[in-house]
Amino acid sequence: MAIRNKAFAALALTSLLGVAACGSTKEDTQKEAAATPAATEEGGAAAGGGEIKEGLKIAFLPKQINNPYFTISDKGGEDAVNAVKGEYKRVGPSDTAASSQVSYINTLTTQKQDAIVISANDANAVVPALQKAKAAGIKVVTYDSDTAPEGRDLFINQAAAEDLGRSQVQLLAKQIGPEGGEIAILSATPNATNQNTWIEFMEDELKKPEYSKFKLVKIAYGNDDDQKSFEETQGLLQAYPDLKGIISPTTVGIAAAARYLQGSDAKGKVKLTGLGTPNQLRDFVKDGTIEGFELWDPGKLGYLAGYAAAALASGTITGAEGEKFTAGDLGEREVGKNGEVLLGPPTVFDANNIDDFDF
Numbered sequence: 001m002a003i004r005n006k007a008f009a010a011l012a013l014t015s016l017l018g019v020a021a022c023g024s025t026k027e028d029t030q031k032e033a034a035a036t037p038a039a040t041e042e043g044g045a046a047a048g049g050g051e052i053k054e055g056l057k058i059a060f061l062p063k064q065i066n067n068p069y070f071t072i073s074d075k076g077g078e079d080a081v082n083a084v085k086g087e088y089k090r091v092g093p094s095d096t097a098a099s100s101q102v103s104y105i106n107t108l109t110t111q112k113q114d115a116i117v118i119s120a121n122d123a124n125a126v127v128p129a130l131q132k133a134k135a136a137g138i139k140v141v142t143y144d145s146d147t148a149p150e151g152r153d154l155f156i157n158q159a160a161a162e163d164l165g166r167s168q169v170q171l172l173a174k175q176i177g178p179e180g181g182e183i184a185i186l187s188a189t190p191n192a193t194n195q196n197t198w199i200e201f202m203e204d205e206l207k208k209p210e211y212s213k214f215k216l217v218k219i220a221y222g223n224d225d226d227q228k229s230f231e232e233t234q235g236l237l238q239a240y241p242d243l244k245g246i247i248s249p250t251t252v253g254i255a256a257a258a259r260y261l262q263g264s265d266a267k268g269k270v271k272l273t274g275l276g277t278p279n280q281l282r283d284f285v286k287d288g289t290i291e292g293f294e295l296w297d298p299g300k301l302g303y304l305a306g307y308a309a310a311a312l313a314s315g316t317i318t319g320a321e322g323e324k325f326t327a328g329d330l331g332e333r334e335v336g337k338n339g340e341v342l343l344g345p346p347t348v349f350d351a352n353n354i355d356d357f358d359f
């Protein structure tokens with residue numbers, strides 16, 4: 001059934017749960033940091049001590065540049081970089097292939113950027129290039145979709161992966177009702193670290209007795225390509241005529257699936273939830289194609305990542321657990337386990353609140 005790469009998922013899980021992912025080097029760094037009380041000046045300076053430098057060159061490298069989700073996230077990044085008087089730049093591929101970001105990383109390294117902020121299409125394919133960047137003194141921040149820990153200094157995570165995975169199953173189960181039935185997942189790429197981590201938690205959630213009448217029949221991949229996601233949705237409905245619901249944990253996937261369902265007899269009958277932007281899905285909520293879905297504010301994610309990159313590149317933090325930095329309007333943020341900084345809980349959108357949001 002599942003054609004996913006288990007190794008990537010396991011890697012992501014290990015990293016998330018903090019099981020043995022940290023080598024002694026990192027732990028030593030963390031101990032050192034804990035033993036050195038950071039300067040806690042109130043006001044202007046970063047909470048980790050020291051000033052944010054001006055003129056930092058901070059480059060954003062999303063999974064793909066033509067994805068509306070990343071247009072929003074990276075605008076937040078640009079706002080942060082402008083606020084710290086840095087030089088913002090944005091480059092990236094238009095496809096989500098595993099290695100499509102490598103040449104961009106190499107160019108940014110040659111250009112001597114101070115920091116690269118990347119949402120990785122693959123946990124491992126980009127690591128050698130990122131390690132070269134790090135060796136050249138460039139700080140690496142992942143946001144949205146992580147790399148293996150050795151590829152970056154910090155990961156800015158949108159929300160707790162476990163909550164995101166479980167809550168999407170809970171949303172769909174509520175919409176389908178106690179009779180349950182066959183369900184499917186329409187994901188992004190087979191290698192996407194973020195989607196694979198969430199899917200692990202979805203599968204775990206489905207093992208609970210309350211879902212005994214639900215059966216996950218297929219995980220399909222639309223590769224965050226609108227047309228492919230549309231066709232995969234059509235394929236799911238043809239292959240599983242009794243399908244009761246689809247979870248699409250990608251803004252591209254859910255929008256394409258909604259469009260397919262809207263124009264088919266399955267509209268309103270096959271439930272659809274997952275992760276999407278309110279602006280892309282508003283019409284589908286209003287016409288009953290979608291009851292509810294969730295997401296964090298992508299702009300805030302990029303904004304937080306921009307500030308984290310500036311703090312790292314200024315040397316006010318190193319990425320060790322317990323360090324704090326100031327992230328503009330988002331206030332003081334702390335580095336958690338495994339170099340993770342959490343944005344916060346997502347919002348669930350439905351007909352009652354969708355008009356309150358504009359992103």
Ligand code: RAM
Pocket residue numbers: 063067069070119144145188192194224249250251252275276
């Ligand atoms: C897509 C991308 C991104 C993911 C969102 C929810 O835009 O796959 O990585 O976080 O969906």
